[in-house]
Amino acid sequence: MKLVSCLLVFLLLSFLSNCKADNHTEEAPNHIELKTPPGVFEIGLILGSSELSIDKQYTISQESFKTDALSIGVELGYRSPKKYLIQTSFTSTADLDIFGISDNYHLYQWNTLVGYSFALSDKINFIPKIGFSRWELDAREGMLFNPGPELELEFKDTDVTYQLGLEFLIWNDLSLELAYENTKYNFGEIEIVNFGISFEF
Numbered sequence: 001m002k003l004v005s006c007l008l009v010f011l012l013l014s015f016l017s018n019c020k021a022d023n024h025t026e027e028a029p030n031h032i033e034l035k036t037p038p039g040v041f042e043i044g045l046i047l048g049s050s051e052l053s054i055d056k057q058y059t060i061s062q063e064s065f066k067t068d069a070l071s072i073g074v075e076l077g078y079r080s081p082k083k084y085l086i087q088t089s090f091t092s093t094a095d096l097d098i099f100g101i102s103d104n105y106h107l108y109q110w111n112t113l114v115g116y117s118f119a120l121s122d123k124i125n126f127i128p129k130i131g132f133s134r135w136e137l138d139a140r141e142g143m144l145f146n147p148g149p150e151l152e153l154e155f156k157d158t159d160v161t162y163q164l165g166l167e168f169l170i171w172n173d174l175s176l177e178l179a180y181e182n183t184k185y186n187f188g189e190i191e192i193v194n195f196g197i198s199f200e201f
Helices: 002-033
Strands: 040-054 065-079 084-095 104-116 124-140 152-171 174-185 188-200
Touching (some): 040 084, 040 104, 065 104, 065 188, 084 124, 104 152, 124 174
Antiparallel strands (some): 104 124, 152 174, 174 188
């Protein structure tokens, strides 16, 4: 009798063990479906209003210079499933004197930034970014009161930069971003308010 009881207990344990194994097998596909989705690539266009301040040692007149400017650029980024962002961008900023009458300054920025997307709501994200900016400042002497050839200067360097942005999700693969940048460069300072549109692919 004891032998029969032991055998029944053994069979019952074996049955329960097999049922548990079957359940794991059936749950495997569901587990696969719950995998973290892959990250996405983003490409965007930038348009911004800027204030460009240049120290006197970088100006043609050897006097400090400040002007309103227009910024335009493109950006390419990758956003991981955990909401980390790696982004590279090219931005061109020029003062509003398009006819070259007064001294003209043109800033080119190649930025490489990392950031993180904080969800404020289902449709709005706050994205701080920090990184490096490789810049080139081109200066050209104005034509006014200058009978000879215009003097041209060029400066290059790399500085730390940052941005603070608000992202508004419009559709699944389309978003709008409002970003603020205030960076102190070796040549002076630039303050930009950017409006951007980006697409995921």
